[in-house]
Amino acid sequence: MKLDVTINGEMRTFNIAPKDTLLAVLRREGYFGVKHGCDDGTCGVCVVLLDGEAVLSCVMLAAQVAGKSLTTIEGLGTREALHPLQEAFVEIGAVQCGFCTPAQILAAQALLDEKGYGHTGSTSLPISEGEVCGGVGGVLCRCTGYAKPVQAVLMAAERMRAAAKGDA
Ligand code: FES
Numbered sequence: 001m002k003l004d005v006t007i008n009g010e011m012r013t014f015n016i017a018p019k020d021t022l023l024a025v026l027r028r029e030g031y032f033g034v035k036h037g038c039d040d041g042t043c044g045v046c047v048v049l050l051d052g053e054a055v056l057s058c059v060m061l062a063a064q065v066a067g068k069s070l071t072t073i074e075g076l077g078t079r080e081a082l083h084p085l086q087e088a089f090v091e092i093g094a095v096q097c098g099f100c101t102p103a104q105i106l107a108a109q110a111l112l113d114e115k116g117y118g119h120t121g122s123t124s125l126p127i128s129e130g131e132v133c134g135g136v137g138g139v140l141c142r143c144t145g146y147a148k149p150v151q152a153v154l155m156a157a158e159r160m161r162a163a164a165k166g167d168a
């Protein structure tokens with residue numbers, strides 16, 4: 001069967017089997033930022049954004065995303081212009097082996113989006129350390145690196161809030 005889906009702003013069409021998971025299709029098509037971990041919805045490293053919401057691509061059928069819009073880490077920033085979350089992760093040293101990093105950043109992005117960060121003219125709601133822990137904590141880090149990712153998300157949130165207000 002054919003799957004039409006927008007990925008990182010680009011319309012794509014893939015040939016898929018009805019039983020293909022979204023994770024399998026994305027990796028087969030070269031989106032290697034989507035990581036393959038437990039395959040049963042436990043570890044969180046396969047997170048992608050589906051119409052802005054963080055979802056686990058290993059427990060979702062590719063056919064379920066027909067006509068929808070996906071964001072993977074490849075679509076968040078560029079090498080030349082990193083997204084504020086990517087910038088903060090690098091600056092703070094929140095990346096160890098990096099296996100969980102794409103999913104942690106996408107989970108954080110979903111949280112910041114929900115709170116209105118990064119949208120010019122919108123009012124961003126305050127965000128607490130606890131909320132950030134809840135947002136990225138579902139993505140298991142085998143290097144046990146949670147403190148710095150949380151710090152990085154808070155730093156990015158502050159920068160995005162300041163930029164939206166025109167303070168930065
Ligand atoms: S690979 Fe999807 S939750 Fe672990």
Ligand code: FES
Binds near residue numbers: 096144
């Ligand atoms: S940085 Fe290694 S798994 Fe998180």
